[in-house]
Structure formats: C-alpha cells, structure tokens
Amino acid sequence: MSGLLNTGLSALLANQAALTTTGNNVANAGSVSYSRQSVVQQQAIGTPSDGGYLGNGVRVVAIDRAYNGYLTRQANQASAVSAADQARANQFTSIEPLFQTGASGLGSAMNSLLNAFTDVSRAPTDLSARTVVLTQAGALASRFTSTQQQLNESAKATVEQLGTAVNTINQLAESIGKINSQIQRAKGAGQPPNDLLDERDRLIGQLNGQVQTATIEADDGSLSVFVGNQALVLGSVTANVAVGTTANGTTTLNISRGAVTARLDADTLGGGAVAGQLRFLNEDLPDTRNQLGRLAVVLTSTVNTQHSLGVGLNGETGNKLFGTIPMPDSIPASGNTGNAVIGSAVSDVSSLIASAYAVTVQSDGSYQVRRMSDNAVTSFATMPAQLDGLTFNLKSGAGAPGDVYRIAPFDDAAGLVSVGLGSASAVAAASPVQASTGSDNQGSLSVSGVYAYAQDANLTATATLTFNADGTYNITGPGTGNLSNQPYNVGEPLKFNGWSLTLTGLPKPGDTVKVEAASASMTALNAGNAKAMQGLADEKVIDGSPLSDGYAGLLARVGVRAESAKYSAKVSSAIATSAETSRANSSGVNLDEEAAKLLGYQQAYQAAARVIQISQNIFDALLSNLK
Template sequence: MSFGILGTGVSGLAAAQKGLDTTGHNIANVNTTGYNRQTVEQISTVGIPFGGVFLGNGTQVSSISRAFNEFSYTEVIYNKSQFNYNNTQTTNASRLDNFLANTDTGITKSIEESFNAINGITEDPTIISARNVFLSSAESTAKRFNNMFSEVEQQHLGNINQEIKTTVAAINEITARIGQLNGEIAVANSVAENGFPANDLLDKRDLLVSQLSEKVQVNIIDLPDGTINLTVGTGLTLVAGTFAVPLSVERNEFDSNKLEVGIAPTPGAPNKAIVTNQLDGGSLGGLFKIREELLLPAIRDMGKIAIAYADAFNRQQSLGRDLNGDEGTNLFKDINDPQVALTRTLNSKQNPTASDFSVNITNASLLTGEEYLMEVDQTGNLVVSDKDKNVLATYTPADIAAMSPPTNDRLEIPDTGLNINIAKNNLAVGDRFLIRATYSGSREIERTLEDPNLVAAAGNALDVSAPTNPNNVELSLYEITDTSNANFPNQANFPPPLDPQIRVVVDATGTQYSIQDSAGNPLAAPAGGPFNIPSDQVIDLPGMRLELKGQLAGNEVFNITNQGGTAPFDEKKFGPGDNSNALIMLEYQNKKTLDGGTNTFSESYAELVTFVGVKTQSGKINADSFAVLLAGAEQRMAAISGVNLDEEAANLIRYQQAYSAAARIISIANETFDSLLQAVR
C-alpha cells in the first residue's frame, strides 16, 4: 500500500511540476506575438484492483493544449486580408485623387486658360501679342498633359511595380518558412510523448499564416499529420506539406512595364503560368485591383481628353485661315502621326514574329479609353473583341491582304472611332495583339505651331447656300483633306465668275448624294458619285469633308463656293481682321466633344476626378469597416487565447499547493515504509 501511496504522490508531483512549468511558460510569453495560452490537461490513472475494489493510483498529464479556436483564427486572418486589400487600394487611390484634383497639377486650369487666350484673339485677331498668349497657353496645356502622364505612369504605376516585387518576395519568404515548420511539426508529432502537440511550433506557423494573409488571402487545409496545405484563389497551391511553391514576378504578355505574378504549374517547370487574376485579398490583391481599375483607366482617360483636345484644335485650324490668308495648319502634333499610330498596338510576347499595326483615330468623340484584343483565329481571320469578349470586327484573309502592304487599306473597327491597317504583316494563327488607342495620348500631345501669324482665326472663306432645303439642314465644313485635288473648290480651280463652284445634290430618298459643277453637270466619275450618305452624315467631297446636321427630306441642293485662293475676296468677311474661326474655337469650351457627345473637355476631366474620388472614398469605407471587424475578431481571439496574468498567478498558487501536497504524500509514504521496516526487525 505504501508503494501505491508513493506512486500516487510521485504522479501528483510530476503533474504539478508540469503545471508550474506551463504556467511559467505562459507568463514568460505574455507579450509574445502569436502565442496561444497553454493548459495542462490531467486525467486520473487507472485504479489498482484490491479486495474487490479499485484503489486510486494517482494522475497523469494527458496533454498540454493550446487555447485555440479555429473559427476565431479563421475570422481574424480573413478580416486581416480584406483590411489590407482595401487599405492598399485606399492609400494608392488617395495619392492619385490628390494629384488629379489639385488645381496646380490637374488639367482643368490649363484648359480654361487656353480658352481665355482664344477669347483674347477674338477681340482683335490682328494683335500678335494675343496670338502669342494663345500659343503659350497651348504649350502650357500640352506640357501639363505630359507631366500628368509622367507622374501617374512613372510615380504611381512605378510605385505599384516596386510594391509588387517587395510583396511577392515577402510571400515567398513566408511560405518557405511555413513549409519548414510543417516539416518540424510533423517530426515533433511523430516522436512526442503520448502524442503531445508541438504547441510552440504551431503558434509560429499560425503567426506566419496570419502574416501571409496580410499579403494575400489564403485557404487552409489541415492534414492528419498536423501539417497544413495553403491555397489561393481557385485552388492554386502555395504550400503543400514541406514544399513551398514560389511565386515569380513576370512581365505582362503585351506591356513589359506592367508586372504580373507567375507560378510554375508543376515543380521545376521553366514556363510560368500567370496567376495574377487568382490572387484575391491582401495587399497584393489590392495592388493589382487599384492598377487595373483606377490607375490604368486614369491614364487612358487622360489620353482620351488630350487626343480630343488636340484633334479639335487641329481640325478647326484646318478649317480657318491665318494672317497670310492661307489654310490653317496643325496647332498640335497630328493625333495620327505615323509613328504614334504604330505605338497604339502591342504584340504579345508569345507571337513567334512581330507584326506592326497602324491605328488611326477617325472620331475622337467615340473614344472610350477601352483596350481591345486582336487575335488570329484558326481560320486565319483577325478578330477584334472588347474586354467583355464581345466581337467588334472580324477581318477575313482577304481583308488582311487589303490592309497589308502594298495597298494598306484602312478598315474601320465599328463604333470605336478607330481604323487600322498593317504596316508589317507576319501574322500567324494564334497571334495576339492589344490595341490601346488612348494610353499614350497625354504623353504624345505636343504643340507644333510656332508662328503666331499662322493661328487660323479667320473663317475658311467657304460659302454654303441651299436653294432647296425644306428641313433647313445645315451643311458645314468638317475637314480639309487635300487642297491639291483638281476639283477642290477654290478660285484657282474654278475661276470667277463661277458661283457656285460645285453643288451637292441629294437624291429623292435622302440616302445618296452627287457632286455637280456650277452648270449642274456631274463631276467626272468617280468624283461625282452618287455616294451613300453615312450614318454620321459626314460626306466626302474633293479635298474636303462636309457635315450634314439635320434630317434630310430628299432632293436638297447645296451650293458651295470658296472665296479664298489667289483671287481677291471679301476682306471684311475673310480677311486678317476676321475672327469667325476663333469664335468657333472658343465654342469648344462648352461643346460636348467627348464621350459620345456628352461631355466637354472640362466635364470629361471632372468625371475622371469624380470617378477616382468615389473609388477612394469607397475604398476608405471598406477599409474602415474591415478595421472594425478585424479589431473585434482579434479581441474575441485574445479572450480565448491570450494570457491573463491574474489567472496565471492564481494557477501558480494552485500548482504550488498541489506540488507541496504531493511532496507531503511522498513524505508520508516514506515514513510509513520506515515504520514497516522497524516493525519487522
């Protein structure tokens, strides 16, 4: 019986010792990040049968468990991931919002100043200083666009690229350490006495998973040996047991300045699968989200405004006359400059051989800032689609041949304001190309007019009358295309007293038009027509394009006379003092020339600023919401897993008393044993 007492005392002493050790461990780690309070779990030892009864045989420690709640932990890492996801977006969006909305760095002020300068010309077009002020304001506006592009692309997008690199490196470091800990945990679990869990290793691993969730949202899969697998997105593996799958930073398929995240589809595979779209949540997901939904659209929208602004002034310049009486020339670099047009299409790096496309902008009001994908399908067709994979155009091999050298016909992409041809044709099945017509618009705008005398403030000397026009349809000059055309209406090609020089005659259906000379004879085919009237009602004439405004009734007749040219013309109406073209330029301040004719230049920019501001505010609201949710989740987890010093102090006393009592049991057992020995001597 004494041996039973001794064993019982020893078991109690050992259990109390483990209780003291564990309590001391808790107290020592009260400030250790990620530490979960540990608790000694005791059970009674199986009793000894004696005389028909079972006598108690002491205690044993069955486990030292962590105060860990998987639901609370999952709640913490999810909210942490979502907070960082939204906070990263908010931080970057706020920088862009402050930049675009600032009157000193935004474009609105420069645009308004350019129209103020035009107003100065309208007061007296002969004053050279007023013309110089206008040229200076045009230069300032172009430079402002240039600076905005540089700021957003180099600073904002450059910062995003650097953060992507840093974040991917941090993710790889964390996942590698998690893989190592998985191995250590598996070994510890296999050799642990009575299957005791490796609590401190589990704490370290859970802390790393929590840190990883700040970077990217992860899914945890528990395995029987105590290890875990980690996946992201739709099941992409980051950690499988002891093996960590490293992410890599890759160049975008089309744009080498745009970074993506890749991963080897199988261990050691040389080619990386791009998995950017599968990385949701965390700061990395936030970086890609803000880049794709805010920064890149902002650059494209700035380019759209710059292109429309330059095109409007260039077009109106071409419709007027300068101080020398000549047709106006471009104020800004041609928006369809051949070199610029070639930069609007990017080859996929997977294309075996590069092909070069030239993309011209035919109608700036239709520009949306959207990107378009071109692919050569299995039948050899070139298919153009939008971001939602809606097919916009399909060009057959015959079309492709017509677009290619030596003919280089331009084919329209319907409803986009764009047309294309192929400067270098190396097309092969599977080739892919990205059209981004407006991306570089704010970088490429450049004032090219230097001489103030060449500002085309005067009217174009084009008189249009309509002896037959029941619906009062307006016909006005839209664009000068070729003044060297032999049938271009001017006094050199049609000497006075020919008036009108040419006529536009609409057929009875109002769907076709013909071009006649002053005597009513059709111009030599094909210049005389008949031609179909397009849906935009912009019709082609020799050396020019005219725009019809209104509903044609049929049988309209328009007389056209250009009073400019070599012969004398009405000085009051068309001379140096005329400001009629400058007045039309001034109208562009309030003219709806953008976004399908719904916005002015300033309104379109204000819409961009509002869009960025709304995104910023929305991100802030989401970040604040998840900050509250995260704080609550962490408090709930701390209530379960945290170390309470008062509680641990009480445990110290409890285990100390148990230890002393167990020691007393051993002492009594010794005394009893000694008494027995003395009794038998």
C-alpha cells in the same frame, strides 16, 4: 508508506507542470499567433488492496493547445481581404492628388486655353494676346505630360512592390515547408509540438497578408497551402512564385511547379496585398491612363482641326496648335509565331472609347478585337477595320492563328502632348471666309459671326442668301445646291460648304447676305476662327458630352474609384479586426484567468509538498521506533 510518497510526488510534478505552462502563457500573452496552453491531468491507475483500490496520484497526459481552426481560417481570410483593399487604397494615394479641381487642375488649364482666344477675338492684331494662347497651350501640354509621368511612376512603383511581395511569399512558403518537416518529425514522438504549430500559424497569417490562402492538414501534421487553385506548399515541397504578363498585357501572379506555370489574376487570388496591387495595376491605373490619354487625343485633335481651318496673322493656313499625337503600333504577345504589325489611327474623335484592345488572329485568317475595358468582342473578316472611332490596319507582316496583338492607343498619349506652333503670328485667329449684308438691305439683319468648321472644296466659293417675304431664304452658289425657301431662325447657325454663318435681326424681302473668301485686309482684322475656338468647349466629343466636361468626367471616375477603394478598406479592416478578436478570445491568453490559475496551482503545489513532508515525517518516526 511509499504509496503516500509517490502520490504526493506525482501531485507535486503535475502541479509544477501546470505552473510552468501557466507561466508560459503569461510570458507569451503578447506574442502573435500564440495559442493558450493547458495541462491535461489524469488520475493514475489505482493499486488493489483488501479494502479496494488505493489511488496512485495523478499524471500529466498532454499539454493541450487552445486552437479553433474555424476561427483561425476566418481571421486569415478576413485579414487577406483587408490587406487587398488596403493595398489598393494605398495606391490611389499616389494618383488622386494628380487630379485637382480649381486653378491647379487640368480642367482649369483647358478652360484657360480656350478662354485665351477671347482676348484674341477682341484684338486680332495684338501679338501679346496671341502669345498668351501659346503660353496657355504650353501650360496645358506641361500638365498633361506631368500627369502622365506621375502615372507611369505609380505603375513602376506598384510593379516594384509586387516584386517585393513575391520575394516575401517565396520566403514564407519555404519557411512553412521547413516547419512542416519539423512538425512531421515531432508528431512521430506522440505529442503535438504546440510551439511549432503556433509558429506555422504565424507564418500562414503573414502569408495571407500577401496573398489569400487555403490550407489542408495531412495526417502526419503537415499543412498543404493553396493559392487560388494552385498548390504553393505540399508538405516540405514549395512552388516558385513570380510576376508575369499575359498575352493581352495583364500582369499576373505566376506559380511554377516544375515545367508547369499557372497564371493567377486578382479575382482568382481573392485577397492579400498582391491581389489589391494587381487590381490597381490591371484595372484602376489603365482606366485612369486611358481616360487621360483619350482626353488628350480628343482635345488636341478637336483644337487642331478647328485651328487648321483658320488663317494666321501673316496669311498662314493649315497650322496645328498642338503636335499630332501618334497612335502606337501593336505589341505582340511573347508566344506569337507570326510577324504582323497592326497599326491604329483615329477615324472619328467623338466616338473614341477609353480602352486598350487585344486583336486575336483566328484560324480562318479573320480577326477578333476585344475591348479590354469591358471585354466586348467584335469580329472582322479583314483589315482595315473600324471600331470605336479607330481604324485598325495591317501595316506589315502576317499573323498566325492564335496570335494576340495588344494595342493601347491612349496608354501614353497624354505624355505626347506638345505645342505645334513656334510663332504667335501663326495663331490662326482669322476665318478664311467673310460675310457681309447687302448695302440696300431694309431689315435689321447683321452678321454675328462666320467661320469654317470643316474642309470643303467650295469653302471659299461665293454664296448669296436672298430673303423672301415669308422670312425664308434662297441660297445660290457652287456647292450650295441652290436651295429655296429655307427656314431662318434668328441666331441659329446656317451651314453650307464647310462654313457656319450666324445672323441676328430680322430681314425684309429682298435683303441679301454674301459669303465669300476673306480678303487680305480682312484676314488681319477678322477673328472668326478665334470665336470658333472659344466655342469648342461646347462641342460634344466625349461620350456625347461637351469637351469642357471631359476633365470633370475623368475627375469623377478617378474620385469614385478612389472613394470606393477607401470605403472597402475601411469596411474590410473592421471585419478583419472583429474576426481576429474572436480568434484571440478563443485561443489567446487572458491574464486575469491565468493569474487565478497560478494561485490555484500554487496552493495545490504547496499541498503536494505537504503530503511529501508528512510522508517523510512518518517514515522518520518509523525508523526511530525500529532502533
């Protein structure tokens, strides 16, 4: 009699446990990282009898957790990569609008400045035309400085986001360490703590949103968490995470355990929002700032060089349209033991490369210069040293072996663009030299333009060109070399003594052209330098391309990086969604399946209750018969 009752009771309790577990699944169908649970039932050991073993019902041996370690790791890794790509793409949303096309773009302001000299060349004495030049120069300077300011704000915001992410990482690591301790204690009781394991998986998932991790489970149930090649959580002990800076100025994620600190860059991290932010801060943003800064240096230097060769309305010479952008001194690494100060200066504006540099002092006192944009290394025995259109020189002090000095010539250059002239009359529209054809010329020669293109000791010395019967010419005068039979091509500039002369028409034998210092009356009337300023747009001074294409190149570079980031974010997001779907299908709750199970367990529960009822009826009948 008792066997029937016990069998029914065991069935009742087992199905009650199944109903409770299934109900818990339904309740947590929408919970993040919840793993479906199921009751594992096992038949009880039977009781021997004359006729064989009689069953003793059923018992619950475990509450299983539907968990697939492989799919969970895949989902976490995909989520980390997606978070990195999305974080990088989000950063571009703050700088991409700064580089516009059309009238609001920096390129339009550059063209407007050079085109303003067209009106000056048409009316050299018109102060209003010269005032427009200063206005356009001011507008261009304002756009440069405004863009630089926005890039600086973007860098500041990214660093702040990194700080927030680091705090989150430390909090999550601490929580994982605490749960590891709870799981160790719970597992000692003999059963896996499913809810704690789910909670730890949830925290691991959140951590991968910040930084990609790898995990190793110990026999005691604790989970060690690694970031890059460094341990973040070992059992219940956690490391400290902070933002750091390397000797060459690169921002890193530092993991400290005791007195040992490891620096991890974006490539080592692999994924997580921090990796995306570091990649933007160390690669995308510096490249954009360097490209913009180089454009500012090349433009202002090129314009200033030509402008200083001209003559103002009142005879002013040597004036620069823009203020000179100073090249910064080196920034020493925090671990340096020497006190060297290394300066930089532009030696060839057309050879400049948009990059920062790291100078390392070698054991023999020589220097190794690393170009940060591509890590190309050049060694120099001494200073000064010339590289990429820059001259590096030891301004003071001395470096110790192993010292690293960072030089960023273009990092803040765009923010230093300013107008150097305060008066419209100082706009140097006139050429310091003038050219005239001989009064007895028989051909159709005429002067199309003459201007100074370089400083020369014989710039204003008189030079005479005399044409021969075969169309060639002879030139005489100081500094010309008194050359004979030089080829003449219509419209092709003739360059001597720092001036450039363009002629049109065909000469007759004996025709002459004289180049000499501009007279006072011609200074007010000629616009040779204004025309030369217009022509600067075609000067090949940026990576072998014209100045007018400089902004287009910058625009294309930023655009390619931004679109690449957006595309990567789109692709990795789709992969992450697919991986999470696979994990959820394996471990998540299917409400249709759970509803079917509820009906089955309900029927089994009712049947067990009926067994107990029958057992009770039999027992009652037996008692009645004994009275």
